[in-house]
Amino acid sequence: MKKTDIKSLTLHELEQALTGLGMPAYRARQVFLWLYRKHAVDFDAMTNLSKPYRSLLAQHFDIRSLRLTGEKRGRDLTTKYQFMLDDGSAIESVLIPMGRWHTLCVSTQVGCALGCKFCLTGVKGFRRQLRVQEITGQLDAVVAADPQVSISHIVFMGMGEPFANYDNTLKAIGVLTSEYGYQYSQRRITVSTAGMVPQIRQFIDESKAHLAVSINALYDDTRSSLMPINEKYPLRDLIGALKDYHRKRKSWITFEYVMIKNVNDGIAHAIQLAKLLKEFPFKVNLIPFNSHQGADYERPDDAKVRVFQEYLLGHGIACMVRTTHGEEIDAACGQLGCVGDEATRPVPLPPVGVREGVHGH
Numbered sequence: 001m002k003k004t005d006i007k008s009l010t011l012h013e014l015e016q017a018l019t020g021l022g023m024p025a026y027r028a029r030q031v032f033l034w035l036y037r038k039h040a041v042d043f044d045a046m047t048n049l050s051k052p053y054r055s056l057l058a059q060h061f062d063i064r065s066l067r068l069t070g071e072k073r074g075r076d077l078t079t080k081y082q083f084m085l086d087d088g089s090a091i092e093s094v095l096i097p098m099g100r101w102h103t104l105c106v107s108t109q110v111g112c113a114l115g116c117k118f119c120l121t122g123v124k125g126f127r128r129q130l131r132v133q134e135i136t137g138q139l140d141a142v143v144a145a146d147p148q149v150s151i152s153h154i155v156f157m158g159m160g161e162p163f164a165n166y167d168n169t170l171k172a173i174g175v176l177t178s179e180y181g182y183q184y185s186q187r188r189i190t191v192s193t194a195g196m197v198p199q200i201r202q203f204i205d206e207s208k209a210h211l212a213v214s215i216n217a218l219y220d221d222t223r224s225s226l227m228p229i230n231e232k233y234p235l236r237d238l239i240g241a242l243k244d245y246h247r248k249r250k251s252w253i254t255f256e257y258v259m260i261k262n263v264n265d266g267i268a269h270a271i272q273l274a275k276l277l278k279e280f281p282f283k284v285n286l287i288p289f290n291s292h293q294g295a296d297y298e299r300p301d302d303a304k305v306r307v308f309q310e311y312l313l314g315h316g317i318a319c320m321v322r323t324t325h326g327e328e329i330d331a332a333c334g335q336l337g338c339v340g341d342e343a344t345r346p347v348p349l350p351p352v353g354v355r356e357g358v359h360g361h
Ligand code: SAH
Pocket: 118, 119, 120, 156, 157, 158, 159, 160, 161, 162, 192, 193, 194, 213, 214, 216, 256, 257, 258, 287, 288, 289, 290, 291, 333, 334, 335
């Protein structure tokens, strides 16, 4: 009999599975606590379950973890982790230090089908969706690799488009925020989208996590030339959905704006962006283009970035230039490409055994 990876299940799904096996539903909550709070790696560790229950669980389920195959640390201590999945695909996560705490940037797909021209993941194309346990497993594996880190925020900004893997993204957020799971507050989780309008609308009703939108241009022709998704969901539709988000959720939105030399870095673009932002409470992150082998674009000069930023600041817009984390280790935005990354140093597998959870929020 093929066993189910127990971490593929949400709490509700596990409750159903356990009642199907004749166990009371509340046992699922105990199992969840063992898995996500105490990081149990086998059922024998679950000592508040009777032996017959433990062996029943072991008959039907197994507990797997991601295989860490590489780790690279940059000068500012930003660390890129590479994982090998069961089918040989590789994915990456990036741990970004923020004072005492860390933000973990997780992947949601192997590659990405949206094909944004400036993004290495997009240029390399799409391989497959990540499963729930492959999304949450990135957090597990990073904490296992370095039990000292405290991960306070999780951003879905690694490889892939979270809303193209909508169901698994939402289930993963469910595990991360479950009071029997990792207990993260929804406010500490940010999902970044290139602008998949139907899923943004679904997200408004189904999640309380924070939304970031990679806006990147406020003219349809420029945006379509950078992001093919704009042909399908042009700016008018996208902005309509964001207005609804703001009206219903009453919360601010983060806009990400990758600045590319002579493409979207001129003052006319800043004026358009400022016009849009009058309609929302927002934050803007300007991300100067990070170069990689997959694109011919260039990063604007610092002076040009400053002029753009000052225009926005002068119009009362909260706007940060996102300092580049991990550029020298190819861990910055848009540089996650993965497969065949020979420079990555191999590391031993995480230790086996029950570990205490250390990440807080
Ligand atoms: N697919 C989602 C999340 C992953 S991409 C999205 O597009 O929002 C995360 C961020 O990296 C996006 O804001 C994207 O615009 C940015 N990005 C991609 N390639 C980049 C590059 N080469 N330089 C700087 N930022 C880049």
